[in-house]
Amino acid sequence: MTDTAIRPAARTESRAAHRDPNVLRWLGAYAASMVGDNVYYLALSWAAVRSGSPAEAGIVVSVSALPRAVLMLGGGVVADRFGPRRVVIGSDTVRCAAVLAVAALLYVAHPGLWPLAALALLFGTVDAVFVPAVGALPARITGPDQLARVQGMRGLANRFASVVGAPLGGLGIAMGGAAAAFGVAGLLIAVSVPLLVSVRMRGLPPAEETGTPGGTGLPGEGASGAAAGEAVAAATLPPAAPVLPGEAVSAVVAVPPAEAHPAGPRTPAAPDAPETAPAPRPADVWHDLRDGLAYLRRHRVLGPLVLAIALGDLGFVGPLNIGLTLLADRRGWGASGMGWVLAGFGVGAGAVSMLLAVRGRLPRAGLITGYACMAGAVAIGALGQVSALPAAVGVALLIGLLAGLSGVLCGALLQTQGDPAYLGRVTSVASLVSLGLAPLSMPFAAAATGAWGPGPVYAVSAVVCALGGAVVLVFPALRRAELPR
Template structure:
């Protein structure tokens, strides 16, 4: 296992979609994400069946806090110990935790406490898993292929989303929450042999500066975090790019996680209508990832990201103005295309602008808002809709999202940023 992990990744002269090393990583990523989808269905079903709606909501949101608190530290861990090792360890912990809860539910009816513990474990593990996943592409392929890999990763994620939720429903229908948790564990376990077979390029700075003084590990870890944050702050592209990503996430999360449900209820679209709108968004996002995966590189990347964000923000505001579900599906498809394109390009810029030795910390900072802080704004968004209605709140969210595109256009270094050939 160790010999396979330290074997250097071969120099890639062809496109990433023909590189077996990249494809093994993508297969592992898709399997792990599909397991996540099954896990969330199983967790929500078990929580609703076991406790009150309020208790179920607390269980479902329990992972957000450790994810937000520990995310920056997770980036340091990914850079210090190597992202491949961290991803393997994270998936192993998640697999063991899910299978343990599956066995517990199969043998007895323990109540809500194991579900809450499992959610907390997932949140803590996600805090190191997400930065490590973001740091891996630069270790398994060449710089010129990073944009294409970003598009392929987007496609793998969309595939996992499409497959994971139905599989979770089938598992619940076949054997209850215990069976669904068991299926989630098996899917996550499937990623482990694929990850073990992935070969990476080790970097000289992986382990950071040597320091053998007593208690130095905590001090060194803190120094690594501060060094990473300082490096991002001083970077002419990464610093404004972080602000762009944060504004875009804060403006997007409310409308498409809470607002869409409220909008469907207000307009009488029903659950099926909301499902069609979400399907339109997912289709648009998948098309954007496919474009980047096929092209491999888009010229004028900074400008493309900025204009895509601005176009998507206008579409978010328009979504709350249309009465019919057909028009809403069309607008959601455009939002997905714009958000998918801007997200993929911004992700590719992160991959290519950051030093690979800092990619764990860079990914942690970029993911902190979207995965840690933005979900915490959803109750505020719902309360604002209750006070002022969907239309003005959607417009405010769209303006916040559009500010990200404005920043990308106003900052010269980001506006002129290009992906490598």
């Protein structure tokens, strides 16, 4: 079997994403929704702290993690079955209505913690379908040659949301308390809905239309390929957390078998096609999920790619979230010093996103991803050893550059290597690890830092991140993967 897992850089005639009104409408909707999310998390934290004890507030803020983790894989099935735009529009509509309802309730009464807990639970449930749909949407609004640029633009939107969201939420709280902040969050999320309605979708190429749930997803196979499907494994952190290396996927998966996935170059989809759901099939969610997991396991690029993303996130989340707080306290940098370190990271990650948004692609994407992961791991280990604040800011800037580069390229490879009909399920696996499993490392990182200090913890995290880079370099198909021209 010919190994065509590395998609050749076929030329297309897609309009440059940063000049495409359709992509810009999507970007505006995404940015408004992310700023609204940042304001929402700040308002939720503030309202919970004001309404209960610190322990109760912690439970309220974290309650959304459970439904998000439990339902994430099913959310990928929903995104692929009904189309990512429909799912994102529905999700934002539900989130907007829920946030505005709680804002109104807090304005007229003081109901305590129960509406906040209910809102957080609902947000986590909706996130389980929203996150996979957001990951699957870019491949349906522009050509494969523009997906790297779109990932850079998405990274810039995330940076913008982080910078603007917290001050905007604080202003809302200062002017009218949590009710006003929730109102601001709801209105920002509402802005995304009409913009998303105006986004035009590309139809799936014929080979991918047959690769919908019910087949193996291999081009040229339809529902008759279902017998080959075997079940295998197929990020929103609070706004204060820095972007994860695999944020653009926004995973743990079995190493793919030796058989190549015959994923040749896709036929460019016809632009401006109406979004259509897959052809009617039996409503067997478990079958669809197994089909998507089997597709991911068989793919020679996506399988090791999501494994690399998982290792990067597992090694990154602890030291760059709770670990950074403890490091700043041990070094005597204080809250302002920690803010400078986070700013250095944000500047580095933003610069890489800008580079990809302007340039559009980088050659030898797989190889660069692997080296960036390895170098970024060294920088993470070094951050745990420095004691001077200026040096820490410089190292954080380097981490932002390297982690941002590997994260954007991972997201672009995920988009271009995966068939759009399966991207919801593929994204759900990566998101499950990034948003469901990786945060579980934070309590262990905190406990280990208290027992042994930050140096050993950052060193272990660096080793885990380096393993992610090693996966990229060890698997030939992923190492040689290219982005379309």
